[in-house]
Amino acid sequence: MNRLIIFFLCAFFFLERVFPQTKNLSSTLKSMLESTQLRSSLVGAKVVNSKTGKTIFELNSDKLLHPASTLKLFTTAAALHYLGKDFSVKTEIFLDEKRNLIIKGNGNSLLRTEHYETIAQKIIQQGIKNIQHIIIDVSYFDDNSWGKGWMWDDEPGASAMHISPLCVNGNVVNVIVTPNKVNEKPFVELDPRTSYFTLLNESKTVSAIDNRFPLFEVTRKWKERENIIVVKGQLPATSLKDTFSVNVWKPEFYAGTLLKERLNVGGVQITGEIKRGTSENSKKIFLLSHPLDSLIHKANKESDNLSAECLLKILAAEKNSIPGIADSGIHLEKIFYSLIGIDTSNMIIADGSGASDYNLVSVNHVISLLQYQFKQSTFKSFKESLPIAGVDGTLKNRMKGTHAEGKVFAKTGTKRGINSLAGYIEKRNGEVISFAIIINHFSGEIKTLRKIIDAFVLEITK
Template sequence: MNYLSVRRVCMWILMLIVAWQVAAVPAYAKSSDDAESPLSISVEKYLSDLKKDENSMGMYAGIAVYDLTEKTYLYRHNEKRNYIPASNMKLFTTVAGLDKLGPAYQWKTEVYVAGTLTNGGVLQGDLILKGYGDPSLTPADLKDLAFALKEKGIKHINGNLLLDESYFDDTRLGVSWMWDDEPYGYSAQLSALAVHKNFVTVTMTPGKTVTTPPVLAMEPATTYVKLTNQLKTVEGDKSNITVERPRGKNEAIISGTIGLKAKPYQQDVTMEDPALFVGEVWKQELAAQGIKLNPNTAMKKTVVTNGVPFHTHLSKPLHEIIVELNKESDNFYAEMLLKTLGATQKGKGSFEAGSEVVADVMKRAGIETGFTQVDGSGLSRFDLITAEQMITLLSFVQDQDYRDVLEQSLPIAGVDGSLKNRMKGTSAENKIIAKTGSMGGVNSLSGYATAKNGNKLAFSILINGIYKSKYARDLQDYVAILLATYPEIKAPEGYDHETEKTYKLSLLIDPILDQPEATGVTAGVLIRSLDASGEDAIWYERDPDSLLTPASNLKLLTSATALTQLGTDFTFKTELYGDAPIAKNGVQQGNLYVKGYGDPTLHTENALKVQEGVSIEQLAAWIKDRGIKRINGNLIVDDSYFDQQRLGLGWAWDDESYYYNPTLGALALNRGTVMVEYQPAQKPNERVQVNLLPKTSYVNVINDAVTVEEGKANTFAITRDRGTNTIRVTGNLPLGHGGNYERVPVEEPAKYVATVLKEALAKQGVSFGGNSTILVQTTPAAAVKWNEFHSSPLQEIVNYMNKKSDNFYAEMLLKTVGAVKKGEGSADAGAATVLDTVSAFGGRTNFDMVDGSGLTRYNLISARHILSVLEGMSKKAEFRAFDESLPIAGVDGTLKNRLKDTEAANRLHAKSGSMTGVNSLSGYITTKSGERLALSIILNGYAEDRVLTDIQDQIVTILAEYE
């Protein structure tokens, strides 16, 4: 390193150190108030041992133990870092509910009459049911309401049944909840008018013989949810049952097998638009009480703005509701409470307003900032808190008059709730009351312990990066048992606290990662020389084995596997078949078949085209050039090369209108999207000008957007109705706006291909018979192959994928790898092939890969795993294609505008990745002295503005300048 570089770096480090000394203890420090205490030594040794096991080495924990009696911390470990809390988030919501509403708060459900009640008991008008967010309303409560109406003389309703759910907004699901959770009761949709927690309970009972279909029963019984029974009875007592609910539909598809001797199986199944479900149950209860309805009685939604309730039902008080909320970890109760907080305190029953109320209470408790809450239950992985914040909250509660109410709602170790079967027969049984929390990769436990000396302890154990959940639960139980025996803890013998290793770049990089702005961030960093070996090759490490969410850095694994397993010259094919050879008279008898093999580049010749390859127009022209003028059969599209899973597991429901969340299929067009171009009209109050590409009937664009005067607010939006191909253009677009476009995903990509092809054939003068239709089926073995069309080589496709970070390409490649190497075109099979590849490179495979793009937060991987791929590829014949596909700092791709005026420009070839709370950068860099380095920087957690990208840029600049 030259003199000027050294001087500049040293001055910069000095400024950081000054700021660092003024700040709080850095987040990475594994601190405790007494590092030599038996409690500290015991837990630190346990954590150290976990790092030696491949099944637990990726876990990272934030732990804090506070003695409420002595007012002192007993132990702290990464207590300032952010963690996804899962259901520990419910403690924030519950405390805010008790604080703002009070333990005695009751929800109401009101009945109004709009009309007159005759002496004969006939209501000449409508009956209105209005909800205020009661999470506990049951069919029995509706029965009581109906009975009350009967007692008040109503015998006949000569009008409609109206439903008012306006107390809450119409956002049914939480931020970034996962679409594949939606069928299940723990992810029920929300409405101010709700019954039976907005799900039906389906009971599946085996048939009497293996030839008899299983019996399905639903509670409450309703026609609002359709049950499709594809379940089969089989021999034995084992069951393998799958319950699916297609997005946007009120249909539950039950498939799989149930053993003849198996016990009945139950599953809670959700539905769309649950207020109408309430209406169906309400209608049944009215009829059961003998209250007559007209045959043409309609059920509609309304908003009651005035009037006096005819009858009011009150729920149980909040202090009883939170017992089920916390002991059973009920998501629905928590979300309804959060929206109720928003409605009562902020005048808006929304997640955002409710979260603001929680933040107000947290501020009073002493938690000013540094956490993120987007829902009430913790189901969202956008929620981020620290162990220290949890201790602050638990301590705050001790001075509130609702302290006992909260504590009585918590599960008791070995006794009840979600801790009923944990810590039984140990010193912690009956001594620990705590809220659990768990979901994939996440496990948490926070609450209170009664120590052996009688002191009351508050504790929080937040664990992320979990490969095997058993190890997280065991850690929590171990700590809880220690607390129950405190202070009579015997430290393990022969354990010395681990000292932090120092590396070649420790003095330069440590201050960057330890800056106060990054206090809440977990960093997995590994920098290794490709020109050295052994210990000398490691230039820097920081938690390199922590399993973190990688975002688009996962594309490195997908592209490396595709290039090495398929070859750089691999091409995708699309095939055309007929029921017979091509006719010479221009009239083709039989069907036309189009079979896809996962070509991600299939396109139309317009602005949606991004690479050369096969186009729909090319297919249509080829058919025309064969002399075909008419096809007297169906157009059949075959996408059977891949499975039917259209979205990656764990993708967020609220991303479905956006191009980066495409639908997938072996036969797909324009990266699974259409393009909606838009610009303001010539004058205010006119419709915004909209143009659809390709011009196809496959989607329905409803344009309600209006042009407004320049300077007015831009509220323009393009969304797609869930599970449909209806695109809505709404809001205001000001004059002077330059216009733009959005790509919108479509449903059932194979049908999209067929529709656009049929329209292209019509333009070529090729028609279909009058009864022709579009079908999605497999190509019969007897079909005659007419031709196959090939994409550009794989290395060109990978180049586009990585430079542009294209999710669609990545998912199509992953499924193709699965199809070619495992005989199954699925993400699971593709991921299995990736694991094989990583293993062949000499890397460990103790990580979770669920999709190919990194869009799902189910993915958990470490910097070391990614480095093993980067190192492995550097030794392969396909390295050049791999390296050339990576964005170049300051030059192209997703790094085009980063590091332009630094030494890293043109030296760094790397894949970026970013999602909320996630930022990653992995690839190769050449130092000023010419040494080749591989690096991986994965950052997870809460940080303001550009902190995460600035950390990465500062690190790679140091690497580039190194001499």
């Protein structure tokens, strides 16, 4: 009898210690999200124990919200599920009987100028001296280079790049600007230097800004669908050298032009033009390859929209049919979500990156995905693709120097009036926490939302 009394007393004191902590945490988190700063905003949040699945806190967990780039969690998880971590993305080089050089893109968003230099060197090393046409094979994707629900006025921003199976430099070009003497045009150069663009420098270096005249701007004639880079307005003479980035129209021809220019430098004579075609009935001479993990890391760590959109279309091309179509990839994603217990009847997925304002998910959807991934053999790879607080990616400068540094692995999301964060927290006591927070309809500065979300995460991490 005494033993039984002692047992119940111990159990009582244990529960008194544990459950008040959980209750207090829940109350604290609720108070944080009911602050006056968020009074006119819509907030959804959920926190669960990853190992037990027990809910620690939830608020508006069924409300549909715009996730912004946290949607990339869904895209990358589906890519891992369908394609497997050993899948690789290839860029193939062919030569046909008419000495046409064919470069076939299969959605490798990681290709840079240096990769095209490598391709040129390999062609030269094979003793190829004369080429008729450079043929761009982009048959792996459909011709729709713009995501559903993307804003027209996001052009020509670097994050609103045009999608193509043949990519280079993230399908953007860098414009480097340095002030000149007062009343002189600033120095402007493109990186990489290429003939694919026309550069119009209509700007002026000034001693002081005159509000009667336009401010400094670097843009592209995107309404005309032309690759004419325009630099205009007033640049203060005290400005530092700066780099601006704009997206590129028809990036596959950008890639083809860079390849042609590097072949020319290497002494290869090209008598024809750069044009579209296919690699049918051609001999493959070599290929470049990147593992799937590298695209997933790029999409999640750096929140790279191009990588996420390419993954969506690769999924469609590999598991449905060529050409890869975004809607087909989304259909496959929803099948996967249903298989893991996510109710897809009330979620809207419009793209792979989260750039579309059509996307609507709840934090319940996000937590269900995170919980599923936690139990998979690919979890380590998935977790390591996420930004780490205070360490790398889009969380490199957040929660730095706090007890959350190095302990929070989470995908960020940012758009006008939207901020979100979702992922995992590794606590000092060995617990792993899955969490998701999405805030919509905020009219203030985004940095204010980030501070609120960081404080929310820090409270959980204690």
